[in-house]
Amino acid sequence: MQQPIIGIPCDVKQIGLFPFHAVGEKYITAAVGGAGGIAILIPSLGDAAQLRAIVDMVDGVLLPGSPSNVEPHHYQGAPSREGTLHDVARDATTLPLIDMLIQEGVPLLGICRGFQEINVVLGGELHQHVQEQAGLNDHREPDTTDLDHMYGPAHPVTLAAGGLLHGWLGCDSVMVNSIHQQGIKRLALGLEVEALAEDGLVEAYRVAAAKSFAFAVQWHPEWKYWDNKVSQAILKAFGDACRERRMRRNQ
Numbered sequence: 001m002q003q004p005i006i007g008i009p010c011d012v013k014q015i016g017l018f019p020f021h022a023v024g025e026k027y028i029t030a031a032v033g034g035a036g037g038i039a040i041l042i043p044s045l046g047d048a049a050q051l052r053a054i055v056d057m058v059d060g061v062l063l064p065g066s067p068s069n070v071e072p073h074h075y076q077g078a079p080s081r082e083g084t085l086h087d088v089a090r091d092a093t094t095l096p097l098i099d100m101l102i103q104e105g106v107p108l109l110g111i112c113r114g115f116q117e118i119n120v121v122l123g124g125e126l127h128q129h130v131q132e133q134a135g136l137n138d139h140r141e142p143d144t145t146d147l148d149h150m151y152g153p154a155h156p157v158t159l160a161a162g163g164l165l166h167g168w169l170g171c172d173s174v175m176v177n178s179i180h181q182q183g184i185k186r187l188a189l190g191l192e193v194e195a196l197a198e199d200g201l202v203e204a205y206r207v208a209a210a211k212s213f214a215f216a217v218q219w220h221p222e223w224k225y226w227d228n229k230v231s232q233a234i235l236k237a238f239g240d241a242c243r244e245r246r247m248r249r250n251q
């Protein structure tokens with residue numbers, strides 16, 4: 001059987017004098033090794049016709065995390081503080097792309113910024129600084145350059161009874177890493193909670209009425225997924241949905 005094609009949208013970063021379209025290697029490795037796909041990078045050109053062609057070409061899309069924040073005007077939020085990193089080109093690409101993927105029933109896995117993007121596209125809102133909200137914890141990464149520490153288990157999440165995660169893992173709670181400052185303020189209509197942090201912050205959801213796999217997590221299952229049963233389960237389920245689409249497209 002042919003492997004499914006998994007698209008991964010790029011961040012746009014200035015390197016020297018030129019803009020580059022880039023994806024962190026760990027997301028590519030997870031799409032290939034964890035989900036079993038052929039990874040292709042989707043340039044963030046924000047061009048609707050190109051996106052339409054890409055949607056027809058791929059069997060699934062993995063929306064990666066990024067240090068940049070979704071621009072708040074996309075969810076009627078107050079302007080970002082000075083110095084906040086944005087990626088206008090990524091917003092102009094992933095936000096319309098998500099809409100097309102959900103309409104078409106193309107499998108979708110959102111990670112961290114990707115998780116936040118799906119919520120925004122479906123009409124939800126984000127906190128810009130979770131750690132400043134009364135009753136919410138600090139979900140930012142520890143101040144370290146040791147990546148194993150940075151992406152190490154940070155807090156538990158409770159899995160929703162009857163949810164996908166609960167079904168795949170057969171337990172009520174798991175530990176996850178935590179590398180974010182934005183978070184779900186208002187969950188979009190049509191998203192079903194899959195996991196909650198101890199402070200009540202939504203950490204995972206699925207698109208309830210999706211035609212195919214449409215699932216997202218605030219944490220980072222791509223990080224050393226081979227060492228983590230939760231990450232393996234998420235990537236396998238995504239990969240299976242992509243393989244199913246591949247098979248249907250081959251018929």
Ligand SMILES: N[C@@H](CCC(=O)NCCCC(=O)O)C(=O)O
Nearest residue numbers: 065066067068112113180181182
């Ligand atoms: N900027 C947002 C999203 C956080 C996020 O995606 N972090 C990933 C960092 C780099 C990586 O691991 O790819 C926020 O702060 O909430």
